[in-house]
Amino acid sequence: MERILIPGAEEILVGHGLPEPLLPPSDRERVLVLTQPGARPIALTVAEAIDGVAVEIFELPDREAAKSLETVTRIYGRLMELALSRHDTIVAVGGGTVTDVAGFVAATWLRGVEVVHVPTTLLAAVDAAIGGKTGVNFRGKNLVGAFWHPSRVVVDLDVLEALPPDLTREGTAEALKAGLIGDPGLVEAYRSRGAGVELGFTVTRAIRVKARVVEEDFRETGRRAILNYGHTVGHAVETLTGLPHGHAIAIGMVAAGEISRRRHGFDADDQRLLLERLGLPVSVGDAALRLSKEAVVAEILKDKKRDAGGIRFVLLRRVAEPVVAHVSDDELEAALAAIDVA
Ligand SMILES: NC(=O)c1ccc[n+]([C@@H]2O[C@H](COP(=O)([O-])OP(=O)(O)OC[C@H]3O[C@@H](n4cnc5c(N)ncnc54)[C@H](O)[C@@H]3O)[C@@H](O)[C@H]2O)c1
Ligand SMILES: [Zn+2]
Numbered sequence: 001m002e003r004i005l006i007p008g009a010e011e012i013l014v015g016h017g018l019p020e021p022l023l024p025p026s027d028r029e030r031v032l033v034l035t036q037p038g039a040r041p042i043a044l045t046v047a048e049a050i051d052g053v054a055v056e057i058f059e060l061p062d063r064e065a066a067k068s069l070e071t072v073t074r075i076y077g078r079l080m081e082l083a084l085s086r087h088d089t090i091v092a093v094g095g096g097t098v099t100d101v102a103g104f105v106a107a108t109w110l111r112g113v114e115v116v117h118v119p120t121t122l123l124a125a126v127d128a129a130i131g132g133k134t135g136v137n138f139r140g141k142n143l144v145g146a147f148w149h150p151s152r153v154v155v156d157l158d159v160l161e162a163l164p165p166d167l168t169r170e171g172t173a174e175a176l177k178a179g180l181i182g183d184p185g186l187v188e189a190y191r192s193r194g195a196g197v198e199l200g201f202t203v204t205r206a207i208r209v210k211a212r213v214v215e216e217d218f219r220e221t222g223r224r225a226i227l228n229y230g231h232t233v234g235h236a237v238e239t240l241t242g243l244p245h246g247h248a249i250a251i252g253m254v255a256a257g258e259i260s261r262r263r264h265g266f267d268a269d270d271q272r273l274l275l276e277r278l279g280l281p282v283s284v285g286d287a288a289l290r291l292s293k294e295a296v297v298a299e300i301l302k303d304k305k306r307d308a309g310g311i312r313f314v315l316l317r318r319v320a321e322p323v324v325a326h327v328s329d330d331e332l333e334a335a336l337a338a339i340d341v342a
Pocket of ligand 2: 245
């Protein structure tokens with residue numbers, strides 16, 4: 001089992017099967033396991049692996065429907081009935097929607113209880129479950145949330161290896177993003193072996209990139225923003241089309257790559273080929289969708305990635321050399337043209 005530590009924050013365990021004990025030692029008496037339909041069998045295994053305390057499973061609605069204040073209220077109700085106290089624990093077993101909601105509930109219930117994440121999608125394992133950002137959707141994506149570290153993140157490679165190909169592809173977009181912003185070796189592995197790279201390798205490498213960035217900047221005052229590579233346009237595309245997050249981010253990386261090419265000579269063609277090779281969409285047309293420039297720009301302006309200076313993008317000078325910069329209207333237009341949005 002590989003152990004990655006974010007000092008003062010979380011411990012991440014990556015391996016085949018579950019660690020023993022599954023939860024960090026404590027005097028807890030109760031555990032509420034939050035899960036979702038696709039992860040229910042794994043939640044049962046996790047619940048069985050937790051010894052000596054009362055364990056209950058609570059199932060959330062599938063996908064983004066879970067990330068609502070209404071769901072949060074329902075969970076608070078159950079926590080009240082269970083009398084889940086300050087020294088008890090919430091365990092998230094599922095994709096990023098479950099870890100986001102569980103983290104938010106844990107951050108706010110009694111002003112903060114322990115949360116442990118067992119991510120069951122690749123996207124959650126390399127991204128959502130790591131780094132303590134939690135949130136739910138309110139009128140816009142992730143507009144309500146808190147920073148709250150899990151005490152432990154357990155990544156079971158057996159679970160990830162059994163994922164349906166679609167979910168693997170989605171997570172691969174975020175793993176590749178991690179490589180692009182911080183690990184040339186990971187990008188090289190995808191370049192030479194495509195989707196055939198060993199999962200244990202990509203997962204640990206991608207988590208290490210995120211852990212390093214989070215350690216440097218826990219509250220996203222500065223450097224942590226680089227994790228949003230591809231997300232300025234990606235989030236807008238996701239909201240407007242309902243495309244899965246990873247696919248929308250792949251398209252967003254093409255847009256950011258185009259501005260990076262114009263400004264810094266970044267090899268955007270290579271990035272595009274890499275995405276295609278991994279079976280990810282590289283334009284809105286690829287996903288058999290149409291979007292207007294006006295709609296995308298309006299959506300970007302609603303998002304958090306802007307300030308007084310304008311819309312902020314994460315750009316790449318080259319692989320592993322990210323910069324955060326304001327972009328001009330012309331650059332934005334070129335970025336959107338690159339993904340078939342005119
Ligand atoms: N907090 C962060 O830093 C952060 C970072 C990236 C993404 N996110 C969030 O993560 C969410 C996306 O995460 P996601 O892609 O994991 O989505 P998700 O939680 O909706 O899961 C996707 C689908 O996979 C199913 N599923 C889960 N585990 C499975 C398994 N082992 N086998 C088969 N099916 C399974 C689920 O039931 C669901 O239908 C978004 O809401 C995004 O905002 C958060
Ligand atoms: Zn993302």
